[in-house]
Amino acid sequence: MSPRICTAVAVICTAAASAHAGLTVLGPGPMLATPAGNLVTNGSFEFRNAALQPGPGSTGSAVAWATGTSLTPFAVPYGWTSSGGTNTYALWGGNLGSPVTLRGSAPLPDGLNALYFGNGQGAATSQPPTFNPNGEVTFPSPPVVTPPGGTFPVPCTITQTVPTHLTPSPSYLLSFWVSGESAWPSGPGLNNDGIFGMQLTNTEPGDPTRFFAVPGGSGLYGSSLRIEISFTPLNPLLPVTLTFINWGHFNLAPWGGAGTTELVLDDVIINAVPAPSASLALLLAGAAAAARRRRAHA
DSSP, rough: OOHHHHHHHHHHHHHHOOOOOOEEEOSSSOOOSTTTTTTOOOOOOOOSTTTOBBBGGGOOOOESSSSSSSHHHHHHHHOOOEEEETOOOOOOEEESSSSOOOTTOSSSSSSSSSSEEEEEEEEEEESSOEEOOEEEEEOOOOOOOOOOOOOSSSOOOOOOOOOGSSSSSSEEEEEEEEEEEEEESSSSOOOOOOEEEEEOOOOOOTOOOOEEEEEEEESTTTTEEEEEEEEEEHHHHEEEEEEEEOOOOEGOOOOOOOBBOEEEEEEEEEEEEOOOOOOHEEEEEEEEHHHHHHHHHH
């Protein structure tokens, strides 16, 4: 069993033992989530409406999706709600090439559509960011994040309330794929890793925003990244609400960096994770006993 899968099993077992396990970002490694049983509606942004009419990428096009924009044509992917500024230029679609990409992203992992979160140059953070191997971006203290000024005064967001309470489980696995504008093929230029936000309500007190990396193609993550998170709702009788937030291309020069790429998002999945089986529990108990014996004879 790989170290990452062992870690995931441990997280799931811990979540099963506590109704207040919260949210844990898993380490890098093979994809654990599966499309089967996905609790997210239209998680790959393929459809326009409940009639399952295909999204704009089916014709190799893109449309604006952030409510508040002045751009047309406009459509929000089925199952999601959106927000943005007057001149937010976020786009939904794909290029129908081989492989399918969007705004120079890495090849999309699923279907013909993804979301590009265009929101302008010059976003800023009040604290220096640390880009971690698991894709999470951390700060010495909670940062103040400022969208670009002028005509881009607000972030652009996409949101869905996911009915986890209708599929009761000891814990859940959230997975999503991210790439950056002009991140692929990897190379020099304005391809520095960026930053976006993710909020998952009903998992941590105060519903804080977590920060994650946007792979730029020339940094720590290459041109794309799969982020996976184990979580347990604080109140299992209520749903969770998932929001992705992009402030814009960051200017990280105050912290020794440079201008960054912007977010391309695809393949959002939430799986219910059943309680570990009796055989798995015995396997873990046996492994723990063997480890204790080894320490005793060391």
